[in-house]
Amino acid sequence: METAIMMLDERTDQATRQMLQKVVERKNKFDKLKEWHLLVMWAVVLLSFIYFAYLFYQVLQPYSYSFAAMFSVFVNQTFNLYCLITIIGLFGWMNVLRQKREKAEKEYQALRCEIIDKSKDLWKKEEEWKNRHIVYNMMKKNYDINLFHENK
Template sequence: MEQFLVDLGEHTDQTTKQMLQNLIDKRMKYNRYKYIHFLLLTTAFVFGFFVFTFFYKISIQTSSSNMLDMFSLFVRKNHLLTLFFIAFALFGSVKVIFEKKEKSEKEYHALRCEIIEKSKNLWKGDKWIQRHMVFEQMKKKYDINLYHESK
C-alpha cells in the first residue's frame, strides 16, 4: 500500500484505503499500456517506412515495369518476406496493446467514478474535512482527479 495511504491513520477506513490503492494500481497499469502503445506505434511506423523504402529501392527501381518480374524478385528474396512479416506483426501488436489500453482506461475511469459517487458515504462526519487532503494528494502524486467525473 502506498505510504501516504498508510499515513492517513484513522481519518480513512481500511476499505477506502484499499479502493484508493486499487485506483492507483489501475492508473499505473493504464499509464504503462499507454507508454507501450506509443512506443510500439512509433516503432511500427519507423520500421514500416524503412521496409517500404527498402522494398522500393530493391524491387521497383531495379526491375522493369513488368509486374511479374517485380513479384518474382519479391518472392526470391526471402529477407523481404521476413521484413514484411515483422512489419505486419508490429502493427498487429499495436492493435492488441491498444485494446488492452482501452480496457484498462475503462476500468480506471469506472473505479474513479465509483469513488467519486460514494465519497459522501466513504467520508462521513469529521472525516469529510480529511477528504480534501486525500483528493489533493491523489491529484498531486498520481494525477488522479477525484473532484469531478469528467476525464
C-alpha cells in the same frame, strides 16, 4: 500499499484506503499499457517506412519496366517475407495492446468515478467530509488521479 495512502491516518478508514490503493494500481496498469502501445505503434510506423523505402529503391526503381520482374525479385528474396511477418506481427500486437489499454482505462475510470460517487459514504463524519480535499489533493499531486470531478 503506497506509503502516501498508508499515512492518511484518521482521514480515511481501511476500506477507503484499499479503494484508493486499487485506483492507483489500475492507473499504473493503464499508464504502462499506454506507454507500450505508443512504443509499438511508433515501431510499426518506423519499420514500415524503412521497409517501403527499401522496396522502392531495391525492387520498384530497378525493375519498374515490368511487373513480372518486380514480383519475381520480391518473391525470390526471403528478407521480404521476414520483414512482412515482422511488421504484420507488430501491427497485430499494437492492436492487442490498444484493446488492453482501452479495457484498463475503462476499469480505472470506473473505479475513479465510483470513489467520487461514494464519497459521501466514504467520509461520513462532518470532520472527515471537510478534510477529504486533503486526500483528493494528495491523490492528484502524488498519482495524477483527479477525484474532484468525474470528467477526465
